[in-house]
Amino acid sequence: MTLKYFYKPDLLSFFSLSGKDSIDLINRLSTNNISDTDNKITKTIFTNENGRIIDVASIWRINDEKLILICNTENKKSLIEWIDKFTFEEDIHLKESDQYQLIHAFNDNKTIQFKNFDLVDNNIKQFNDDFEFFYISKSSFLNQHETIDLIFDKKLSDEVYGTLLSQDFKEINHDQFSSFKIKNVIPFGHNEINLYFNPLELNLIHLIDFDKGCYVGQEVIARLDTYNKVQKKLIMINKVNSENLINSPGSQITSEDKDNCMIVVRKKFLDN
Amino acid sequence: MVNQVPVNTIKITEKAANKVKTFAEQDGKSNFALRVAVKGGGCSGLTYDLEITDKDASSDEKIIIQHDVEVRVPKKSFIFLAGTTLDFSDGLNGKGFVFSNPNAKKSCGCGTSFAV
Numbered sequence: 001m002t003l004k005y006f007y008k009p010d011l012l013s014f015f016s017l018s019g020k021d022s023i024d025l026i027n028r029l030s031t032n033n034i035s036d037t038d039n040k041i042t043k044t045i046f047t048n049e050n051g052r053i054i055d056v057a058s059i060w061r062i063n064d065e066k067l068i069l070i071c072n073t074e075n076k077k078s079l080i081e082w083i084d085k086f087t088f089e090e091d092i093h094l095k096e097s098d099q100y101q102l103i104h105a106f107n108d109n110k111t112i113q114f115k116n117f118d119l120v121d122n123n124i125k126q127f128n129d130d131f132e133f134f135y136i137s138k139s140s141f142l143n144q145h146e147t148i149d150l151i152f153d154k155k156l157s158d159e160v161y162g163t164l165l166s167q168d169f170k171e172i173n174h175d176q177f178s179s180f181k182i183k184n185v186i187p188f189g190h191n192e193i194n195l196y197f198n199p200l201e202l203n204l205i206h207l208i209d210f211d212k213g214c215y216v217g218q219e220v221i222a223r224l225d226t227y228n229k230v231q232k233k234l235i236m237i238n239k240v241n242s243e244n245l246i247n248s249p250g251s252q253i254t255s256e257d258k259d260n261c262m263i264v265v266r267k268k269f270l271d272n
Numbered sequence: 273m274v275n276q277v278p279v280n281t282i283k284i285t286e287k288a289a290n291k292v293k294t295f296a297e298q299d300g301k302s303n304f305a306l307r308v309a310v311k312g313g314g315c316s317g318l319t320y321d322l323e324i325t326d327k328d329a330s331s332d333e334k335i336i337i338q339h340d341v342e343v344r345v346p347k348k349s350f351i352f353l354a355g356t357t358l359d360f361s362d363g364l365n366g367k368g369f370v371f372s373n374p375n376a377k378k379s380c381g382c383g384t385s386f387a388v
Contacts, residue, residue, distance in 0.1 A: 028313025049317055049387055086312020088348050219315035219380050 004112070004169045006105040007177045011189060013076045014100040014151075017059070017067035021090035026059065026069075029086055029216050031199060033209040038063045039124040041137050041149075045199050045207050046079055047217030051224065052195045055079045056142060056187075056207070060124060060135065060151065068151070069094065070102065074190035086216070101157060104141075105148040105169055112138070112146045119148065134160070141186045142204060182257045185236045192234070192262065196252065200230040201264055234264050245269055281336055282308065282345060282353050288360040288369060289339035296324050303327050305335075305342040308358065310349040314385020316378060318352060320371055352388055 023034050032044035040061050046054040055075035060068040071079050080094065106112055119125065119138035127134040134152040141147055152160055161171075172180070181188045187202045199208060199221065208221060224230050237245055238260055245251060246261075248269040253261050284292075284306070296304040307323040327342060334350050336343045345353055357372040367383060376386035 025312060028311070028319070049315075086317065088311055089309070089346060090311070214314045214319065214380070214385060216313065216315065216317050 002107045002109055004105065004107045004167070005172045005176075005180070006103050006164050006169045007172050008101070008103050009177075009189075010174070011073040012102055013071050013073045014097050014102075015069040015071070015094045016097055017069045018065065018093045018095070019091035022067060022092045023059075023061075025083070025087065025090045025092050027212065027215065029083065030057070031208040031215060031217075031221065033212040034059050035061060035122075037061070039126065041122045041124060041139055043139075043142070043207050045204060046082060047199065047215075047221065048082075048195070049216060049220075051198045051217040051220030053193055053197055053199060053202070054082050054195065056193050056204070058139070060137075062124065062126060062135065068100070070151075072190055072193055075193060078195075099153055100151055101154045101160075103150045103152075103160065103164070105150065105164060106141075106146065110145050112148060141181070141184070141188065142202070142207070143184060143186045144206060145184050145186060179257045179260075182236055182260050182262050185234060185262060187234060187262075197232075197234075197264060198224065198230075200224055201232045202234045231266055232264050233267050233270065234262060235270070236260055236262055280354065282343065282350075282355070283357045284336075284338045284341060284343055285357065285359045286339050287362075288358045289341040291360045291362075291369070292324065292341050299324060301326075305344050307333075307344045307346075308349070308353065309346050310352045315380035315382075316385040316387040318387065319385040320369075322369060 023036060026044065027034050030044040030046045032042055034042045034044060038061060042059045043056060044059060045056050048054055055071050055078065057079070058070040060070070062068070083094065119136070121138050124135050124137045134156060136148065136150050139147055139149045150160060187193055187204070192202060199205065210222065239246065245265050246253065246263060248265060251263055251265040251269070253263050292306050301324060303326065304324050305327045307325045309321040310318050311321050313319045332347050333344045334347060336345070352375055353373065355374045359370045359372065361367045361370045370383065373386060375388050377388055379386045
């Protein structure tokens, strides 16, 4: 039997995004092409001029007037300042909200289904009444391991927890999730998502649209990819068996587990 | 070689002005102005934005008239454009409108975006 888990990340920040230029500006500042279709999620990477990661954000487009931007809390200040820096005459408003809660539901397999919901990748199903909201979508972690993401009004927490528990999902804590993400090589949170790395080093090429045109950092990222110049790679290793990799020049351990760790290592050391 | 442009204005060359007039004519606009602005984005962070528009300038725009073309620059953008020359490069390998911007510390390969 496949074990199913759910995890409530603490370090996520939610913003309501409004203004007619919101999507246009985000498209000019990040790697992916934000969908202009209602009820769609797009994950996109904000990079600086050197192609380094400021943050990876999820844009939940419920409809024309309701967009939610989700970012890492530890990168929030940098991201907001970055967007603000490039806002001149654009009509864009970001309003932080503490009303939202997000839960990831997933299992050890790469794919997952949620009983009673016919979910299509990156499509949002919504359940609203006048005061409360509940959005559900089949999405994926940043290594494309599938997850069912639920965003809801915090007032609905008990109800959502009850539903997940009744469908044999088990809640896991931060340490348990850390082990899961390391074993599955999932970049997640500020330890991995930061200015030390570019998207290609973290295996995030699936979040880059190479046909969309210019955005800040595009020239660097396109050159790294075209000429195969990416020097480093995020991998999972066993701490004891891979001491030589951990100690190789330029390598950087990004998070810890008892036996394993994720490490960004120079590719040349992988060949030895 | 482009002459140095005073920092309190931007310069449009005669060639660029003529091209703007041609585009305006094609759009059927007789009472037009060229709006030159800067917006966030492009490979290097800031990108130029050209638009042929009506002559009704808003109060937060700087107006420069050269070669019978009215150039309107939003004041927020002017900070990044002061001293710039706008030229036009035609021919098979031409780049279209070309900005020579003394404020740009670096530009991207295609020349449409810059950093300050």
